[in-house]
Amino acid sequence: MEFFRREELATNLAKKVLEVSPTSASSSGLFLAAPRRTGKSTFLREDLRPALEKEGALVLYVDLWEDRSADPGETIVHMVRAELAKHEGVITRLARSAGMEKVAVGGLSFSQDRIGLGDGISLSTALAELSDEVKRPIALVIDEAQQAIVSEKGNDALFALKAARDELNSSRHFGLRVVATGSNRDKLAMLRAGRDQAFMGAPLINFPTLGMDYVQWFCHRLNLGAPLDPARVYELFKRASFRPELLGAAADAVRFEFGLPPDQVSTRFAEAIDEQIAESEREQLRVVHNLTPPQSTVLRVMAVRGEKFAPFEAATIESYNAVLQATSPNVDAKIDVSGAQQALAALQEKALIWRAARGVYALEETGLATLMASAGMLDDVPR
Incomplete structure (x- = not known):
């Protein structure tokens, strides 16, 4: 299949990601935000990965949306294990570090299940061994990275990668760069905005959309x-x-x-x-029109509140009931904290909203609020 190539952008980005400089923050990780279905994932696979390899990096790529049913933390661990399986020397050293003197590589003597999150051999140790084996920088590309924080294991995986980054970027190894992309800038920002986040302070930039050269x-x-x-x-x-x-x-x-x-x-x-x-x-x-009145009400309030949405505060509960009364006057019901929780769970199941493990909610599609507003569905929400 023929793809539109963005080689100049990929080469420029790869050089910046792998740059070793005391004035660059790229070693902390780089976060790229772009709306869904604008060519971001194709660029990562078809342009950026080859560009990073051309610059000498070993590239590990994982898409956290490839299997939405899988825990994102496990998906990251499996990706690392799959790469390690290609390097017998690494497996041998990891097995010995686990206390095994005789190793049958490819057999059942050493299970890669020991590598991961709290499984005996940490991701940091495994990636350090891989770095020493290949003797070149490792570039870990995580597509739809915001999915990592929807589970505790996903959060744990990010902190494991931070530990690996700190170790591999020391003078004893060859470097680790993490490139994380996402379709929602606000969600992606959660991975690097707070002190309790693994990649605090890492640069977050808007990924360039396709332009006239693509149209031509x-x-x-x-x-x-x-x-x-x-x-x-x-x-x-x-x-x-x-x-x-x-x-x-x-x-x-x-x-x-x-x-x-x-x-x-x-x-x-x-x-x-x-x-x-x-x-x-x-x-x-x-x-949206097929939602129950409580679900529709919660979604409308969330769409208006945006980042300030606090689902269980008293003022928010009041807004729910004001909207419910305005939009469904014949419904004899009120929304309390329990009702809001049920509505949020249903909206998440319908893939209309997204929830981080720490309880922060956001719309799944950033353009949904604009679409609902243009349809007059947000007129009754108190500002």
């Missing part, structure tokens, strides 16, 4: 019976919030519209973009 590449490869003007398509791309999949879906809609005259291709493509945007918004709102 896209238009050049289309075969719709007539060329598209990249300048016009770029304006449509901005309207689609820089999501490549919407351009592709619109192109497919035009491609399979048999008998379309060439002079109507450009107009029809613009219409198809609007249709894709409307369909995406309609699907999101359909889920």
